[in-house]
Amino acid sequence: MHNSNSVIQGCVEDTVWRFLLTGIPTLLDNKDSSSPAPWLTNKAWTHLVQAGGYSSLVDIHKHVARHTKAWEKVFLSDTPHLAEFPEPYKDLCGINRLAIIKCLRPDKIISAVQDLISQEFGEEYLSTPQFDISSSFGDSTCHSPLIFILSPGSDPIGALYRFAQEREMDEANIQVISLGQGQGKAAESLVSQGAEAGLWVVLQNCHLAEEGWLAQLEVVCDQVLQSESIHPSFRLWLTSYPCKEFPVSLLQDGIKMTNEPPRGLKANLLKSYHTDPISDPEFIATPFPGQDPQPFQRLLYGLCFFHALIQERCNFGPLGWNVQYEFNESDMRISVKQLQMLLEGCQKVQEVPLEALTYLTGECIYGGRVTDSKDHRLLLYCVFGTAEYQVPSAASTTWQAYVDHIASLPLSAPPQVFGLHANADLAKDFCEADQLFCGILHLEPQLSSKDREDAAMQVIKDLACEVLARLPPQFDLSLAEKKYPVTYEQSFNIVLRQELLRFNGLTATIKSSLKAVKKANYARHHSIPVDRIYFKFKVMNKEVDDIIKECIQPNFVELPQVIEQLPNPTMQGQYHIQDTDMEDELCLTEEEDNSQGRDNENQRGENSGICRKEEENRDDVSEGSYNQSRNDDTLYHIIPKQDQGGIYTWGFYLEGAQWNRELQFLAEMSKKKLHDQLPIILFQPAILPESADNYDSEDEGYWCPVYRTSQRSGTLSTTGHSSNYILDMLLPSSHPPQHWVCRGTAALTQLDD
Structure with missing residues (x-):
């Protein structure tokens, strides 16, 4: 506005x-x-x-x-x-x-x-106004649907049932159906029956309806809601995440509500204690007749704290969780019931089955949502922070005492409470800013003025011309294949050829796409509004254009920076082809290496670059990694000469920690700094130690995951890892591995800027 x-x-x-x-x-x-x-x-x-x-x-x-x-x-x-x-x-x-x-x-x-x-x-x-179903219900009629716009962590069904109880409505008059494959006909029938009988009909998760059915829902609603014979008590409730397929007419005619989860640890805890069944003082005071209530009360507080903590970590982006999970009130409610069942009959604290509680809550209930193996490792750690966030004293035995204790907590919790470094607030602020501007972009109207449309198109053409002028020529594949033929003994020749093909394909796609953009009829030909091209071409939300992304690995660098980082065959690129031989004794100078370091980052992500010197049993062989104790400038003088069966790599960036170059181990981040570059690392084939599978061993150090991009998430592979994941590097540390797991420490092969 x-x-x-x-x-x-x-x-x-x-x-x-x-x-x-x-x-x-x-x-x-x-x-x-x-x-x-x-x-x-x-x-x-x-x-x-x-x-x-x-x-x-x-x-x-x-x-x-x-x-x-x-x-x-x-x-x-x-x-x-x-x-x-x-x-x-x-x-x-x-x-x-x-x-x-x-x-x-x-x-x-x-x-x-x-x-x-x-x-x-x-x-x-x-x-933020309080979520109030009663006021929205008061504005509705039997002819207007009530629409819950869902957000991660919200579950309005429980609130709807409580509202129905307040109105002394029989639960039999509330009919709920979750949409999905094959549920369309049943939902249509339920809406028609409910309109005649005066029921409340709830269609859950409209965004998951089978393809094309939401258009049919619009037709059904037009027929049923506008009928003169509709029962005045009938209400149609819809829940859905925002989706393009949702009928616009229903949004225009309906009463819209949203219930976003509370922001902040304190607000999250308060909400839990105001949610059924915890909101009942009797549930807290006397959970089991004739039994000491304190073990239940204190474990219940710990459960609520755990629920709030894992939800709040989502605000820190990939530092919090690799994948943004939708932990919600249903998980909390089931865990509370599980806690109540397991503690019933426990007369002494020693009888509390903590191991069973931990397993069922962490592995089954909340862990059932976790798909990433690194996130699963994090979920099982306790990451409680400062002394301010402790279970209330033994004197607190009532619901009000616990609520008063929560009310005394700080309004904003520092990142250390979640196991993160203080600098994690920077990542959180960046994520929130990106979400804000991305949301505004989606709400932007189409350009209406012809002058503004022409101006936008001119900006597009100018940038297209600028990028085209900067595009490097393609690599000469015949020259590379002649000098470095693909043989079994030289696996790097295969990698080199693959990378050259990728770069040639990328530059060809960029060139053809930009030439199309320069044409005045581009928008008309693709049926895309000019202003949408304007934002799309400017790589909004730090993503490369969809066409170009098909030819490049996961990449969140802005397009002009991608162009700047492309190797130029007429400059340093051909030098790479001609002089980087496995047997070559030629050394790069420090200046030359700095110019090529960022350009070859994609290539360094490959794991298959170890020379095959001889046939041997590889079952017990892995890629070991260690950081050289020598300074980087010393190592420059032996690159690209390779160690025995190994390869030197550089261009890894630590996130969530920094590398202490004097003591050669992981250390806490410096103020206002999110990333730190690792020194040159030598990868060598090595026999796996017996403790290789023990990622928690304090003697070994921290097994640091390496990802292609800062997003970390990707397509889940059969190994349980993200497609963004490359490998684990064993890094020495003065802290136990759990410390860096909670910090969200990882290495990246490229930064967003």
Whole structure:
């Protein structure tokens, strides 16, 4: 709303608004490509250069380059969105100020948006209204459906049953059916019967309905809901996640509700204690007649804390969980019943079956949702944090005492409570900012003005021309095959050929796609609105265009950066083909290696690059890895000469930890730093030790998983690993492995920026 009003009044450039949502990074000239200050990342500088091209922010990048000390104060501030900008940008406000915050401190963009909303509309727009079925029901009639818009972790059915009990409605008058394959006919029949008898009909999970049935639902609703013979007590309840197939007419005519899970550990705990059956004081005070209630009460609090903790870890992105799971109230309710069953009859604390409780809760109930093997390992660890978050004292024996204890907890829990490093807040803030702008992008209307449409198309054409001009020529495959023929003894020749084919295919696809984009009839030919191409081509949400992604490994780097990282056969690329031989004694200089390091990251992810020197039994052979004690600059002088049957690799980035180069082990991250580059690592075939399967052994170190991208998740393979997963590296550590598991520590072969 703020942007619409500002654009109409001429206060904000439309291009600044689009820049805020998408970033729109461009390919910079060499003179503008490097940051003028060590505290300013290259990505932030790229965004500043782009912002400096807009009239309302003209030459902002030049001002930052000339006054780095003044802008550094803004960057280092704990509240940069409230900090005073240097002149002449001191009075910058609204969307223009948000654009600068996005460049310098994108982790604080949510706080800046909240501050803007508070100033423009009032603080009441920052608070979430309470979920109230009764008020929505009061606005409904038998002719209008009531629609629950689902969100991860929400389960409105329990609240619906409680509301029905408050209205003294018989449960037999509530008919629930979960949609899915083959349930369409049954649902249609139930709606018709309910309309005649005055029932409440609940169609759960409409987004899972069989293909094409939602269109039929629209027809059924038009016939039933508009019928004059419909019973006045009839209500049609629908639950669904947002999906494109959901009928628009039902959304327009229906009463829409949503119940997002509470944000924050404290709010989550309070919600659990206000949810049936825990909300009943008698359930807490006397769970078992004639039996000490304290073991049950304290374990119940621990269960609620565990439920809140694993839900809150989802807010930290891949650092929290590799896969975003939908732990919800149903899991909690089943676990409470399980706890009650197992503790009944236990007269002493020693009789409490903790092992059975841990297994059933962690492995069966909550663990049943976990698909990733690394997440499963994390779920079974206890990650309780500071002394503030302990089970209430033995004197707390009532429901109110536990609620009062929860109310005394801090409003915001530090990341350490979840087992994470303090820097994890940065990852959380980045995730929330991405979700905000991605959501706004989906709500953006289509361009209506012809001038705006033409301007958007011109931006597309200009960037297409720029990318085409930067595309390197293709590799000469015949030259590579002649010098390095594919043989059994040289497996790296196979890898080299595969990588050259991939790069050639990628550049060919990019070139053909961009040539199509340059044509004026591209949008008309593909039946895509021009503004959708505008956002799609600008690689919104940090994803490469769908066509290009088919030719590239999982990649979340913005398209211009992908173009910059492509190897150039006329420059360093052909040098790689001609001089990187397994038997070659030629050494790369440090300068040459730095220029090639990022370009060859995709190739380093391959695990099959160990030379076959001789035939041998491989059943007990694995790829061992260890970090060299020598400095990187020393190792540069022996690359690409290989060790006996091994390979040197570099370009791994630690997330959730950093590498102590003096002591040669994992250490905690530095302030405001999410990633740290690992030194050069030698991979060699090695006999598996007996403890190889014991990932929890404190003597061995931490088995650090390596992923292709920062997203970590991917298609689940038959081994239980994500397709994004590459291997585990054994890294020395002064902490037990559980510490780094809870930290979410992993290595990546590429960063998003």
